[in-house]
Amino acid sequence: MTDARIHPAEAAAAPGDGPRSILILMSRTGGGHLASARALEAEFHAQRQGLTVTIVDVLTDHLSFPFSRLPKGYDGLVNRTPRLWHAMWRATAHRAVARPSAALVRRLSRRKLERLVTATRPDLVVSVHPLVNDLVLPVLARLSPASRYVTVVTDLGGIHPSWLHPKNAAIYLPTERAVEIAAARGLPRTRLHAYGLPIRADFARETADRGATRASFGLAPDLPVVLVMGGGGGIGPMEAIAREAGSALAVASPDAPAAQLAIVCATNRRLKEALEASPFPVPLTALGYIDRMADLMHASDLLVTKAGPGTIAEASVRGLPMLLYGFIPGQEAPNVDHVVDAGAGLFEPKPKRIGAEIAHLMTGGRDRLAAMAAAARSLGRARATRDIVASILAGSAA
Missing domain, CATH: 3.40.50.2000 (Glycogen Phosphorylase B;)
Structure with a gap:
């Protein structure tokens, strides 16, 4: 675990080291995930010249129908039927529900997800959305096993288990309390870092x-x-x-x-x-x-x-x-x-x-x-x- 008050910017790798192609995974379910992705994209370019950073909406653009239509109904769902949304959120917190559901969507969207990985050929993948991890990580393991995968959690307190995929090389959490939640769910503390939520540089x-x-x-x-x-x-x-x-x-x-x-x-x-x-x-x-x-x-x-x-x-x-x-x-x-x-x-x-x-x-x-x-x-x-x-x-x- 890294202390949130320690600033690691000076420890960043030299320009010739590290990733050259970065893929940021998000979805437009609410505005926060895109805002976080753009903040990270801008900071990657600020800290390292010559990077290729690509932001993709996995759920809308890289899943098969009808799953690709689900994000468009998100705002209406959470505002008009919040109890239904809450029931779905709680149900998918159980791995017995989440893993088979993700496996089904991944299987039916296999060609689109494979094209995403082969077209971008990322050295580094950064997730800022909890639902993309179970979809993309197995595909990445088959097609690009050398790619590093990290997650930047963009929720403050409600750390849904889907954020905490065990194959993450690192998980960036908003608070020390969130680190404790992740550690209690079995994630190694060496992979957990609490620096806060990514926000715009201004x-x-x-x-x-x-x-x-x-x-x-x-x-x-x-x-x-x-x-x-x-x-x-x-x-x-x-x-x-x-x-x-x-x-x-x-x-x-x-x-x-x-x-x-x-x-x-x-x-x-x-x-x-x-x-x-x-x-x-x-x-x-x-x-x-x-x-x-x-x-x-x-x-x-x-x-x-x-x-x-x-x-x-x-x-x-x-x-x-x-x-x-x-x-x-x-x-x-x-x-x-x-x-x-x-x-x-x-x-x-x-x-x-x-x-x-x-x-x-x-x-x-x-x-x-x-x-x-x-x-x-x-x-x-x-x-x-x-x-x-x-x-x-x-x-x-x-």
């Missing part, structure tokens, strides 16, 4: 003036910001949260606004139009897709979001307190405990009570907000992506 850079950053998003420079997010699709009770927060803030501070609201609608045009068409008792800015999330989090004082692991990791690096309103049953439920137990945030699923909590924190609860910010910052791992990549490259060259 979260590690120096921050600019907050007022100027706020103004760059069309926000009032001198007014605290409550940032409300619902993932890449702008899903969840965001409109209700915005309205309840606006009303509660207006009551708590009737003479002058105590805060402004920034609502990230992402691709949800209906939400953006609805917010822009309605009057609000406090300043509100409805934003579309944001590619400067590190800056927007720096500009904010409180984050209201569901318990996505990537968002939590990014907010922690920024020292941004969190008010969590929901989670995907199964893999995201432990993320709530990760935040709340550390004192970095609160959990409240009801919009009316969320609004009241926002109003309290932004008026009479500023000391508590500051304590939450400090706790969030203590969870942050700004160098996680750099350290993970450096360790992978060093291990591949050994």
Whole structure:
């Protein structure tokens, strides 16, 4: 096990050593896996010139029908029928279910998976999705046994057993607690490393003036910001949260606004139009897709979001307190405990009570907000992506 506070970047292999062709395996089930893959890809190129790094969506592009259609139904499944999703998540945690299921899918998709391996000819394979390990590792063992295979876990607390394939040369986990879970399931500690979740490099850079950053998003420079997010699709009770927060803030501070609201609608045009068409008792800015999330989090004082692991990791690096309103049953439920137990945030699923909590924190609860910010910052791992990549490259060259 490697201490998360030790930085191995200087131990990376010399330019002539190690892998030249890297294959990153992911799937677009949620936005976090792709974001992690891209963060790793950028860092591989930053640390080693001349690499070929290929990101592939295994489940959508390299499985046979009908399995290739399953990722498209993921968002609808977890949002419309969360109990069904939770039952599936729990069932596949049993190897007696997971292994035969993966073997069937692998057998029916054999030609596509073999073409993936032979076309890319990777020296190194990096998985950032739990479902690809049982699909690809047996194929790789037959066609390219010299290829090194590592997994970068992109869940914070819900470490599904499918992440922990015994044939992994190394597994990169987000926390020391996750290392203990993996070790209890029989993985050798020498293969387990806790550096945090891979996040984009811009979260590690120096921050600019907050007022100027706020103004760059069309926000009032001198007014605290409550940032409300619902993932890449702008899903969840965001409109209700915005309205309840606006009303509660207006009551708590009737003479002058105590805060402004920034609502990230992402691709949800209906939400953006609805917010822009309605009057609000406090300043509100409805934003579309944001590619400067590190800056927007720096500009904010409180984050209201569901318990996505990537968002939590990014907010922690920024020292941004969190008010969590929901989670995907199964893999995201432990993320709530990760935040709340550390004192970095609160959990409240009801919009009316969320609004009241926002109003309290932004008026009479500023000391508590500051304590939450400090706790969030203590969870942050700004160098996680750099350290993970450096360790992978060093291990591949050994």
